[in-house]
Amino acid sequence: MKLGIRLGRMRMRNPTMLASGILCNGSLLKRAAVEGGAGAVVTKSLTREVREGYPTPVVVGVDCGVINAVGLANQGFASYLSEDLPLAKEGRVPVIVSVAAGRVEEFEEICVRAEEAGADAVELNLSCPHVEGHGMEVGADPAAVSRIVKDLAGVMKIPVHVKLGLSDRMIESAVAAEAAGAEAVVAINTIRAMAIDVDARRPVLTNVYGGLSGPAIHPIALRCVFELYRELSIPVIGCGGVSDWRTALDFLMAGASAVQVGSALAVRGIGIFREIEEGIRRYLVKNKFSSVKEVIGIAHGVKR
Amino acid sequence: MPENSGRQGGGVEGALSYSDFRFRPARIKKVVAESPKVKSFYLEVREGELPRPGQFYMVWLPGHEEVPMSASDAGADFIRITVSREGETTAQFHRLRRGDSLFLRGPFGNGFSLEGKSFLLVSGGYGAAPLIFAAKEISRAGGRCTYLSGAKNRSELLFLGELRRLGVEPLVATEDGSAGHRGLVTDLVDAVLPRGKYQRVLTCGPELMMYEVVKRAVGQGIKVQASLERYMKCGFGLCGSCVLDPAGLRVCCDGPVFDGELLLKTDFGKRRREASGAGVSL
Numbered sequence: 001m002k003l004g005i006r007l008g009r010m011r012m013r014n015p016t017m018l019a020s021g022i023l024c025n026g027s028l029l030k031r032a033a034v035e036g037g038a039g040a041v042v043t044k045s046l047t048r049e050v051r052e053g054y055p056t057p058v059v060v061g062v063d064c065g066v067i068n069a070v071g072l073a074n075q076g077f078a079s080y081l082s083e084d085l086p087l088a089k090e091g092r093v094p095v096i097v098s099v100a101a102g103r104v105e106e107f108e109e110i111c112v113r114a115e116e117a118g119a120d121a122v123e124l125n126l127s128c129p130h131v132e133g134h135g136m137e138v139g140a141d142p143a144a145v146s147r148i149v150k151d152l153a154g155v156m157k158i159p160v161h162v163k164l165g166l167s168d169r170m171i172e173s174a175v176a177a178e179a180a181g182a183e184a185v186v187a188i189n190t191i192r193a194m195a196i197d198v199d200a201r202r203p204v205l206t207n208v209y210g211g212l213s214g215p216a217i218h219p220i221a222l223r224c225v226f227e228l229y230r231e232l233s234i235p236v237i238g239c240g241g242v243s244d245w246r247t248a249l250d251f252l253m254a255g256a257s258a259v260q261v262g263s264a265l266a267v268r269g270i271g272i273f274r275e276i277e278e279g280i281r282r283y284l285v286k287n288k289f290s291s292v293k294e295v296i297g298i299a300h301g302v303k304r
Numbered sequence: 305m306p307e308n309s310g311r312q313g314g315g316v317e318g319a320l321s322y323s324d325f326r327f328r329p330a331r332i333k334k335v336v337a338e339s340p341k342v343k344s345f346y347l348e349v350r351e352g353e354l355p356r357p358g359q360f361y362m363v364w365l366p367g368h369e370e371v372p373m374s375a376s377d378a379g380a381d382f383i384r385i386t387v388s389r390e391g392e393t394t395a396q397f398h399r400l401r402r403g404d405s406l407f408l409r410g411p412f413g414n415g416f417s418l419e420g421k422s423f424l425l426v427s428g429g430y431g432a433a434p435l436i437f438a439a440k441e442i443s444r445a446g447g448r449c450t451y452l453s454g455a456k457n458r459s460e461l462l463f464l465g466e467l468r469r470l471g472v473e474p475l476v477a478t479e480d481g482s483a484g485h486r487g488l489v490t491d492l493v494d495a496v497l498p499r500g501k502y503q504r505v506l507t508c509g510p511e512l513m514m515y516e517v518v519k520r521a522v523g524q525g526i527k528v529q530a531s532l533e534r535y536m537k538c539g540f541g542l543c544g545s546c547v548l549d550p551a552g553l554r555v556c557c558d559g560p561v562f563d564g565e566l567l568l569k570t571d572f573g574k575r576r577r578e579a580s581g582a583g584v585s586l
């Protein structure tokens with residue numbers, strides 16, 4: 001049973017992807033593909049300037065997930081594209097470059113350079129919950145989403161994906177992104193959250209606020225994907241709390257064409273992609289499906 | 305891959321849960337000044353497993369940063385960390401007294417593989433922390449070890465008394481000649497390695513020193529393990545900050561202890577990444 005899927009113009013050998021901001025560096029993206037079996041990998045979000053990120057602590061565990069406020073740390077897009085992207089591409093699966101920016105021109109500069117450097121797609125991070133002016137407020141503003149995506153779709157040859165976070169206007173923003181030329185929507189990003197240590201009697205993260213990921217957010221992400229599938233004709237990529245083949249498969253049944261995996265690597269290791277792929281394969285065989293495409297959106301009852 | 309896989313990585317041990325990545329407070333039972341720059345903190349541990357030599361904790365002092373620290377000893381009801389005053393955060397650690405608390409996540413990482421009977425331990429500066437712990441475990445298991453200790457000067461040599469109490473006579477090198485051999489600890493390695501019939505070399509210290517030790521041991525066909533230090537953010541394999549390229553090895557969970565032959569295929573001894581992820585030459 002082949003698990004290959006198409007994500008717009010992009011082909012993947014299986015529907016699992018490494019989520020942005022996890023593992024991050026080129027050599028580890030390659031490892032996620034080669035050793036882990038990921039069908040595609042997403043880089044950390046690249047910005048125009050070098051960003052050190054916030055002082056530690058920037059990551060902490062909670063009962064059913066992780067809260068982080070790394071602060072979009074990265075070496076700047078130019079350095080990443082020349083030093084890390086080539087290594088990532090050695091993994092021989094699609095490499096999607098995540099981009100974070102404050103203004104349309106910055107998005108355009110970074111995305112165009114990513115395409116020149118050999119990226120297979122770009123993912124616009126319009127949903128970082130812990131850096132001001134770099135995400136959430138853009139993703140929650142359909143007019144801004146439309147402006148940015150329209151500009152990029154006009155100049156890019158490779159697909160433009162848009163990563164949206166949980167907001168009241170997520171659906172509107174996704175519809176605006178599709179109308180403006182996006183080829184896929186990724187939902188969702190981490191959800192703004194915090195942790196307080198009762199012994200220290202203070203917030204754990206230096207930035208106070210961070211983004212919650214992991215099993216805690218999966219049912220919310222699942223609902224978002226389910227709703228987006230109803231409203232969009234472009235593919236939806238499910239992200240949020242995928243921890244095993246079941247939480248990947250329910251995303252597919254809600255309508256996701258692929259799933260992104262992040263926090264679960266901390267508890268399951270890099271091999272989680274292959275575990276998910278094999279679990280889904282077993283399910284499909286046992287239930288007499290002939291391809292993974294048949295389960296995408298199946299929870300909606302009617303074939304699209 | 306490292307001989308001794310960490311708690312993360314592969315899902316084989318599978319028992320990890322997200323709450324393993326939260327902090328727990330550890331009260332300071334005792335503070336010992338090891339040198340003018342280095343203090344050891346004996347921490348009361350109420351829960352969580354004890355570390356193996358070479359494993360580390362992410363240690364947080366609320367109001368300041370969180371830093372990775374190797375365990376330098378552990379017993380039934382305590383763990384010890386040994387802190388060199390290097391910057392703002394470690395200077396704050398040095399102000400702490402008995403009764404104060406530090407906040408820990410961990411232990412993380414793989415630790416040294418201590419199979420064998422005959423060991424050469426090579427320490428530089430505060431790299432002595434995991435090695436004194438390893439020396440104790442080796443002695444407890446009936447193994448033999450030669451311990452080489454290097455530092456800038458006599459006052460910065462660590463744990464010499466503790467080693468002698470274990471029955472290990474340390475060989476010493478100082479850069480200014482204030483104790484032992486005047487020069488580098490690698491000079492001592494050159495002197496003892498060919499004659500010692502060692503099964504394993506363990507090393508921890510400045511990276512360029514470890515690089516020299518690893519090259520010498522690998523050159524003579526002796527198994528060598530080095531414990532690395534890298535900028536870390538999460539400590540459990542997610543963020544990628546501590547990666548060794550081009551192999552994609554994470555110091556926090558694929559290490560911090562690596563087999564020397566593997567290290568020589570990476571940028572070990574040549575390049576490291578800063579907080580932003582930018583590579584800088586060593």
